[in-house]
Amino acid sequence: MFETKTKAEKFRMLIKIVFPILVTQVAMYLVTFFDIYMTARYSTEDLAGVSIGSSFWVPVYIGLAGILMSITPIVAQLMGAKKKEEVKDAVQQGIYLAVILALIVFIFFFFSIEPLLSLINLEPAVASVAKNYIFAMSFxxxxxxxxxxxxxxxxxxxxxxxxxxxxxxSAPINVFFNYLLIYGNFGFPELGGVGAGYGSAITYWFVMLIAVWIIHTRKPFKSFNIFRGWAKLSFIRLREISLIGVPIGIAIFAETSIFSAVTLMMSTYGTITIAAHQIAINFTSLLYMLPLSISMGATILVGFEVGAKRFNDARQYSWISVAAAVGFSFVSAFILFSMRHQIAGLYTSDPAVIQLAVQFLIFAALFQLSDAVQAPVQGALRGYKDVNITFVMALISYWVIGLPVGYLLSTFTGFEAFGYWIGLIAGLTAGAITLSFRLNVIQKKIAAH
Known part of the structure; x- marks a missing residue:
């Protein structure tokens, strides 16, 4: 990265940073995407089970993994301030924290998943797939x-x-092991949806080992000696990472868990509704990788400029990111609306599931604009290390506005399952408005000083 002078240069830098992130996010998401897609081709019951399992897995994993996202602004600001010697310690402590968080999640799932599933009115076959899928992923x-x-x-x-x-x-590795373990090809056991969990777990081990090898042997990472001279576990450094990371994690958890909560609450409508809802969410989440990638790029670029004390450049990067995401949101909405029948047909041949999924995809098209605003705004705020007020706003938007609106509409009106999707639109819109206001306030405060 380097200093840019004009808005055109900034836009080119944003694209340069974001494009590889986008490919990365899509590739990582394809692990979950192919779990859902390949399971959908196996059976509707297994699809429902994996959907329920994912509804527990995704928010817990993403929320806690969000804590680790604080490493990005910390390292970006250290590099912007030319404090290269402090990067190694920050990353090593981040790795320690990653292992601790992984163990916490494993213990949580081991002791709580059966009691949690028992609270939901699921068919026995669906509940069994959900439980074993989560255990498989935990490896x-x-x-x-x-x-x-x-x-x-x-x-x-x-x-x-x-x-x-x-x-x-990661995607071809995951597809390969899914092919072996979901369908039982080449003498491997036929595990259905549970096989998708084991396929993903194996994929994660391959991906981590490749990353370790590259960081240890290739420039510019090799010069930081990340895996040599390990420092002791530092609670002071862990506290610094956590003070920034925990609010990020909570904000991400608030957003992702509302989608999972809606999936779980829709379980009362039956297996077909769960399957149709998951198809719509699965494909919509794939499109969300674009604003999410712009958000992550905004964190890197804003953090770099803030570290160098070029606050006007940081402000310009913030709003260029929002503008880019909004522009692409219209393309996403068009794809969802105009190709909804083809999208549903990719996942299943069940006419009842397709008919319902097509209707859900219309609602998905409607919240593309809100998603396109709130994601890069959150990314910019993380670049400023402004995370505490942000997570409060996210909690209110999604859980105080979005989910209650969805519950009221589904319970007391004729919208039924569609009421939850209207609630999602309301929550995401509220988040986009409040977070944009917060970003503007932060930038004005900096300008005033």
Whole structure:
């Protein structure tokens, strides 16, 4: 990364940083995407089970992994301030934290998943797939969390193409092991949806080992000696990472968990509704990788400029990121609306599931604009290390506005399951408005000083 002078240069720099992140995010998401897609081709019951399992897995994993995202602004600001010698310690402590978080999640799932599933009115076959899918995925927790820490370090140095290369390898590895373990090919056991969990866990180990090898042997990472001379576990450094990371994690958890909560609450409508809802969410989440990637790019670029005390450049990067995401949101909405029948047909041949999924995809098209605003705004705020007020706003938007609106509409009106999607639109819109206001306030305060 380097200093840019004009808005055109900034836009080119944003694209340079974001494109590899986008490919990386899509590649990493394809692990979950192919779990859902390949399971959908296996059976509707297994699809429902994996959907329920993912609804527990994704928010817990993403929320805690979000804590590790603080490594990106910390390292970016250290590099902007030319404090290269402090990067090694920050990353090593981040790896320690990754292992601790992975163990916490493993213990949580081991003791709580059966009691949690018993609270939901699920068919026995669906509940069994959900439980075993989560247990299978748990074998990949440590490498998944460690890779997240390493990736944040790689991206903070502006080497997002390396993350792209590593993540591109994950999709074919995952598809290969899913092919073996879901369908029982080449003499492997036929495990259905549970096989998708084991396939993902194996993939995470491969991806982490590749990242370790690159960081240890290739420039510019080799010069930092990340895996040599390990420092002792420092609670002071862990506290610094956590003070920034925990609010980030809570904000991400608040956003992702509302989608999972909606999936779980829709379980009362039956297996077909769960399957149709998951198809719509799965494809929409794939499109969300674009604003999410712009958000991560904004964190890197804003953090770099703030570290160098070029606050006007940081402000310009913030709003260029928002403008870019909004522009692309219209393309996403068009794809969802105009190709909704084809999208649903990719996942299943069940006419009842397709008919319902097509209707859900219309609602998905409607919240593309809100997603496109709130994601890069959150990314910019993380670049400023402004995370505490942000997570409060996220909690209010999604859980005080979004989910209650969805519950009221589904319970007391004729919208039924569609009421939850209207609630999602309301929550995401509220988040976009409040977070934009917060970013503007932060930038005005900096300008005033």
């Amino acid at each position: 990949g927790l440590v490498p998944l969390f460690v890779y997240n820490a390493l990736r944040c370090y790689i991206d903070a140095l502006g080497s997002t193409r390396i993350s792209m290369f590593i993540s591109l390898l």
